Amino acid sequence: MPEIYWLLLLLAGVIGWFLAQIFYKNRSKPKIPGEYLKGLNYLLNEQPDKALEVFIDLVDVDTETVETHLVLGNMFRRRGEVDRAIRIHQNLIARPALEAIDKSTALLELAKDYLKAGLLDRAETLLNDVIEIGMQTDEAYPLLLGLYEQEKEWSLAIETTKKLEKVKGKKMNHITAHYYCELSEVAFENSGNDENEPKKLAKQLAKKALSYDKNCARASVLLGNIAMHEENYKAAIKFYIAVAEQKPEYLPEVFMNLREAFLHQNDQQGFKQFLHGIKDSNLSGITLSNLLEILSEDDDEKKMILDWLLEKSELSLLEVNGFLKSKNTDHQSISEIGLSKIQESVEQFIGERSTHQCKQCGFHGKLLYWQCPSCHSWGTVVPIMPSLN
Numbered sequence: 517m518p519e520i521y522w523l524l525l526l527l528a529g530v531i532g533w534f535l536a537q538i539f540y541k542n543r544s545k546p547k548i549p550g551e552y553l554k555g556l557n558y559l560l561n562e563q564p565d566k567a568l569e570v571f572i573d574l575v576d577v578d579t580e581t582v583e584t585h586l587v588l589g590n591m592f593r594r595r596g597e598v599d600r601a602i603r604i605h606q607n608l609i610a611r612p613a614l615e616a617i618d619k620s621t622a623l624l625e626l627a628k629d630y631l632k633a634g635l636l637d638r639a640e641t642l643l644n645d646v647i648e649i650g651m652q653t654d655e656a657y658p659l660l661l662g663l664y665e666q667e668k669e670w671s672l673a674i675e676t677t678k679k680l681e682k683v684k685g686k687k688m689n690h691i692t693a694h695y696y697c698e699l700s701e702v703a704f705e706n707s708g709n710d711e712n713e714p715k716k717l718a719k720q721l722a723k724k725a726l727s728y729d730k731n732c733a734r735a736s737v738l739l740g741n742i743a744m745h746e747e748n749y750k751a752a753i754k755f756y757i758a759v760a761e762q763k764p765e766y767l768p769e770v771f772m773n774l775r776e777a778f779l780h781q782n783d784q785q786g787f788k789q790f791l792h793g794i795k796d797s798n799l800s801g802i803t804l805s806n807l808l809e810i811l812s813e814d815d816d817e818k819k820m821i822l823d824w825l826l827e828k829s830e831l832s833l834l835e836v837n838g839f840l841k842s843k844n845t846d847h848q849s850i851s852e853i854g855l856s857k858i859q860e861s862v863e864q865f866i867g868e869r870s871t872h873q874c875k876q877c878g879f880h881g882k883l884l885y886w887q888c889p890s891c892h893s894w895g896t897v898v899p900i901m902p903s904l905n
Contacts, residue, residue: 582622601625639659670696694887704742733766734766749780752777763898880900
């Protein structure tokens, strides 16, 4: 309830300002101030439907009340009363004498109402109407783009992005590349073992993504995964290594597949050379821990990684966990029981930690999202590099 009162007080201030403007410009029309006060009184007494009737009737009185109604409609939408917001904006659009800029604004606001209500088809139609009018395309195009993302209409999103680039005069290749990756994933998921065309299309789309953004690690991940599925391990190695060059923070996502591809090629030496090449990079503790767990005690790669851990000035908890799993329990200062308890405590702590974070808004999660669920930015969620803190 306190929130509603604050909103009402804010509304009272806004309407009061417009009331003053109208009063001084229309001294010969005393009815308007009185009607506004009547509508405001309904709002303060939590009778929004009666207030709505008053304000809608006022729209037919003077075009200067249009802005007041837009403010009122937006306020209803923010409060979650979308049906009332829709009614106000629909009434504005129905005015035959409405100026083009006011009609465009009312259409845009009604589209926002429909988006809020989940009526995407209606919102899409109105946004296209706004674009056709040509007055508020800089705001309409991003809303339309978000709508297509929500509907997963990636081809339409690509077309809209190109139009938005012309409006803003700024390239959006990074986002376009992700749309092509989305199409590539769909094509790959729809392919079967004997269906070559969808796989071919998936590869073409992923390569198209790279043509827009040469540093699109997601496209390289996709191409590597397709190559693994086709048992083309040489190509898989090429694409997975490209991830390390494009965006090293995404290397943990392909590290195990890369090792598997090297093994299928009987090229353990090549994998060791790759490991030496990335020794100084910030590999995620998740990757190191998982790698240490699956490698055998006699594997030279495991000994190499353990040596790396000992060379580091400080270890993340995930790296400590991997080290504890791999260390022999006959260590002089750690008993077998003590080692087990330490490892159990560390694993419990790790299990509660997020493994991925958005660099844009700080969203935390345990999965890799190519589009952040919180701020909807593309390619900003990366594996966390845990510290001792």
